[in-house]
Amino acid sequence: xxxxxxxxxxxxxxxxxxxxxxxxxxxxxxxxxxxxxxxxxxxxxxxxxxxxxxxxxxxxxxxxxxxxxxxxxxxxxxxxxxxxxxxxxxxxxxxxxxxxxxxxxxxxxxxxxxxxxxxxxxxxxxxxxxxxxxxxxxxxxxxxxxxxxxxxxxxxxxxxxxxxxxxxxxxxxxxxxxxxxxxxxxxxxxxxxxxxxxxxxxxxxxxxxxxxxxxxxxxxxxxxxxxxxxxxxxxxxxx
Amino acid sequence: xxxxxxxxxxxxxxxxxxxxxxxxxxxxxxxxxxxxxxxxxxxxxxxxxxxxxxxxxxxxxxxxxxxxxxxxxxxxxxxxxxxxxxxxxxxxxxxxxxxxxxxxxxxxxxxxxxxxxxxxxxxxxxxxxxxxxxxxxxxxxxxxxxxxxxxxxxxxxxxxxxxxxxxxxxxxxxxxxxxxxxxxxxxxxxxxxxxxxxxxxxxxxxxxxxxxxxxxxxxxxxxxxxxxxxxxxxxxxxxxxxxxxxxxxxxxxxxxxxxxxxxxxxxxxxxxxxxxxxxxxxxxxxxxxxxxxxxxxxxxxxxxxxxxxxxxxxxxxxxxxxxxxxxxxxxxxxxxxxxxxxxxxxxxxxxxxxxxxxxxxxxxxxxxxxxxxxxxxxxxxxxxxxxxxxxxxxxxxxxxxxxxxxxxxxxxxxxxxxxxxxxxxxxxxxxxxxxxxxxxxxxxxxxxxxxxxxxxxxxxxxxxxxxxxxxxxxxxxxxxxxxxxxxxxxx
Ligand SMILES: Nc1ncnc2c1ncn2[C@@H]1O[C@H](COP(=O)(O)OP(=O)(O)O)[C@@H](O)[C@H]1O
Ligand SMILES: [Mg+2]
Numbered sequence: 248x249x250x251x252x253x254x255x256x257x258x259x260x261x262x263x264x265x266x267x268x269x270x271x272x273x274x275x276x277x278x279x280x281x282x283x284x285x286x287x288x289x290x291x292x293x294x295x296x297x298x299x300x301x302x303x304x305x306x307x308x309x310x311x312x313x314x315x316x317x318x319x320x321x322x323x324x325x326x327x328x329x330x331x332x333x334x335x336x337x338x339x340x341x342x343x344x345x346x347x348x349x350x351x352x353x354x355x356x357x358x359x360x361x362x363x364x365x366x367x368x369x370x371x372x373x374x375x376x377x378x379x380x381x382x383x384x385x386x387x388x389x390x391x392x393x394x395x396x397x398x399x400x401x402x403x404x405x406x407x408x409x410x411x412x413x414x415x416x417x418x419x420x421x422x423x424x425x426x427x428x429x430x431x432x433x434x435x436x437x438x439x440x441x442x443x444x445x446x447x448x449x450x451x452x453x454x455x456x457x458x459x460x461x462x463x464x465x466x467x468x469x470x471x472x473x474x475x476x477x478x479x480x481x482x483x484x485x486x
Numbered sequence: 487x488x489x490x491x492x493x494x495x496x497x498x499x500x501x502x503x504x505x506x507x508x509x510x511x512x513x514x515x516x517x518x519x520x521x522x523x524x525x526x527x528x529x530x531x532x533x534x535x536x537x538x539x540x541x542x543x544x545x546x547x548x549x550x551x552x553x554x555x556x557x558x559x560x561x562x563x564x565x566x567x568x569x570x571x572x573x574x575x576x577x578x579x580x581x582x583x584x585x586x587x588x589x590x591x592x593x594x595x596x597x598x599x600x601x602x603x604x605x606x607x608x609x610x611x612x613x614x615x616x617x618x619x620x621x622x623x624x625x626x627x628x629x630x631x632x633x634x635x636x637x638x639x640x641x642x643x644x645x646x647x648x649x650x651x652x653x654x655x656x657x658x659x660x661x662x663x664x665x666x667x668x669x670x671x672x673x674x675x676x677x678x679x680x681x682x683x684x685x686x687x688x689x690x691x692x693x694x695x696x697x698x699x700x701x702x703x704x705x706x707x708x709x710x711x712x713x714x715x716x717x718x719x720x721x722x723x724x725x726x727x728x729x730x731x732x733x734x735x736x737x738x739x740x741x742x743x744x745x746x747x748x749x750x751x752x753x754x755x756x757x758x759x760x761x762x763x764x765x766x767x768x769x770x771x772x773x774x775x776x777x778x779x780x781x782x783x784x785x786x787x788x789x790x791x792x793x794x795x796x797x798x799x800x801x802x803x804x805x806x807x808x809x810x811x812x813x814x815x816x817x818x819x820x821x822x823x824x825x826x827x828x829x830x831x832x833x834x835x836x837x838x839x840x841x842x843x844x845x846x847x848x849x850x851x852x853x854x855x856x857x858x859x860x861x862x863x864x865x866x867x868x869x870x871x872x873x874x875x876x877x878x879x880x881x882x883x884x885x886x887x888x889x890x891x892x893x894x895x896x897x898x899x900x901x902x903x904x905x906x907x908x909x910x911x912x913x914x915x916x917x918x919x920x921x922x923x924x925x926x927x928x929x930x931x932x933x934x935x936x937x938x939x940x941x942x943x944x945x946x947x948x949x950x951x952x953x954x955x956x957x958x959x960x961x962x963x964x965x966x967x968x969x970x971x972x973x974x975x976x977x
Contacts, residue, residue, distance in 0.1 A: 336615040336616075339615035354611055356609065358502035368612050371490065371614050372613065375494075
């Protein structure tokens with residue numbers, strides 16, 4: 248275990264410590280610039296909505312913040328750890344223990360039954376199959392998919408897949424959730440269920456970064472960061 | 487860093503999709519094939535010159551030369567294997583036969599590669615490190631390779647029953663499995679498993695930030711790979727021949743190595759040319775196909791070949807070698823037949839050499855079939871990756887038999903030219919060499935065996951076309967799955 252082990256237990260004891268600190272983030276997909284110097288800090292106990300027109304760079308911001316894409320310039324700090332200073336294994340550990348990620352299209356592992364697919368963050372963290380499956384079962388029940396634990400993603404509707412992705416993001420009880428349009432293809436009841444679960448993270452003193460184009464949902468957050476052409480257009484405190 | 491639970495690695499490594507299962511089976515088969523060929527090689531290498539196992543006795547004459555005389559053969563092996571002096575050719579053949587199986591293994595490991603990369607990208611999102619992904623890959627490829635290696639021994643026994651015991655004494659191709667061969671087998675299981683693990687570790691390496699789509703490759707890699715393959719094989723082959731040839735027959739050894747090097751170079755050049763032609767200008771290709779009135783099948787087949795330059799090149803190279811072998815045999819056999827009336831006393835020789843030629847052709851055909859199967863794997867894999875587009879094509883009215891025809895065309899477009907060119911080159915080169923070496927053949931007689939070459943080329947071309955159709959038919963199930971209309975709603 249490295250001394251710089253991610254997720255030191257006292258991270259949350261210090262509420263002022265930002266869980267996310269992005270500084271001067273720049274990223275281009277090949278020659279298409281997607282982010283041009285974005286700064287963002289998210290403290291504990293906050294929900295931040297990232298809004299903006301299609302193509303404004305919201306998804307790219309989320310991917311870079313999650314460490315799935317490497318920024319061309321700028322730095323990403325999650326829970327006090329500079330991602331550039333962590334090696335691949337340490338970044339992976341941070342993702343599975345402390346960061347829940349919900350991507351735009353669910354991104355479930357296509358051929359795994361839901362029970363194992365949702366248990367993945369725990370399984371990848373070295374947990375044995377039995378306990379991980381128990382936790383997964385509980386998470387699936389939480390999103391109303393208790394009956395679908397043997398189904399593979401191809402057998403789910405788009406909305407069910409997104410609910411499963413939310414369950415997977417929350418199964419390891421992360422301190423930070425990065426979610427890209429997590430309720431876009433959900434019916435109102437499903438959306439309410441998923442949002443309550445996501446806000447549970449905030450209530451426990453964690454943080455939520457929520458990409459959305461839904462103004463009502465954005466208004467429910469503590470802050471709204473609006474992107475335009477890869478830059479921050481405005482950063483509104485809604486509290 | 488917490489390590490993955492063993493059970494979890496198995497869970498993630500287990501083949502689940504049709505492509506996973508095909509990859510697993512094909513890898514197992516390639517490993518088994520390599521294992522059998524290497525066991526055969528070991529068995530032949532280990533024969534020694536004990537008359538009890540070889541059926542011949544070596545007599546050293548007063549002038550120092552050696553003479554082999556048949557004794558009551560217990561093993562009853564064909565003279566090529568039984569006589570120590572003739573064995574290197576067989577060993578070299580076995581060594582070369584490893585080549586198509588290795589190519590099959592490489593192709594097998596690439597089955598479903600795009601789907602696997604996407605899957606790995608998803609695992610990265612939920613916290614898998616590159617090390618975890620590697621462990622999962624190593625687990626599955628090593629297990630497949632090990633399973634194949636385990637099958638090698640039973641497969642050798644079957645081969646021994648069919649091509650040894652069942653054949654008449656003096657015509658047997660597979661040596662009796664001695665107890666020490668079991669030891670070789672154990673070592674082979676270890677080696678092939680390690681090779682499988684290494685392949686898994688090397689497979690789909692990507693950057694620090696997880697899998698990214700690979701940039702389109704240029705044709706330059708093909709030369710590098712080709713040169714590397716030639717160098718390795720050349721060295722291996724030389725290593726094999728060295729102990730027999732040196733120091734007595736240095737010139738023979740050099741001539742032999744030069745010939746071998748030239749053959750391998752020719753094969754690799756053929757493969758590279760094919761690979762490059764496959765990726766050549768798509769618009770021109772489509773135009774040509776349209777002008778020739780070949781229709782949609784030809785256009786689709788060209789697109790498939792274009793997407794698989796590596797497989798096209800590798801299979802092409804193997805088929806050029808096979809063609810050369812068949813071309814040489816055609817001239818050789820014709821020449822034998824032509825001399826029969828002159829030298830009826832050598833009927834035994836004709837059976838001997840003719841048998842050798844038939845054996846070489848048989849080995850060549852096995853190699854060709856393996857090469858075609860691996861090419862077919864690559865082509866249908868591309869079909870599976872593009873399944874939504876394929877399903878859309880079917881929805882627009884292109885039925886499955888037509889898609890199968892596309893596969894056959896794409897296979898034949900690689901296989902027929904390589905095999906035919908190989909036959910022509912091999913036959914003509916050998917015919918010329920023979921005519922110039924053998925004074926007795928100079929004149930009209932020298933040309934006679936060469937007349938067999940065009941005939942052989944036509945026969946080989948037709949046969950390879952037929953085998954292409956048969957292999958395409960074998961893969962109908964895979965084409966049907968790719969063409970299923972429900973693929974329209976998969977991402
Ligand atoms: N993989 C990619 N390759 C090339 N360009 C991309 C890729 N992903 C996104 N882009 C481009 O980057 C810009 C920002 O994209 P994205 O972050 O997905 O926007 P949003 O999520 O706000 O709709 C867009 O112009 C988009 O076209
Ligand atoms: Mg987006």
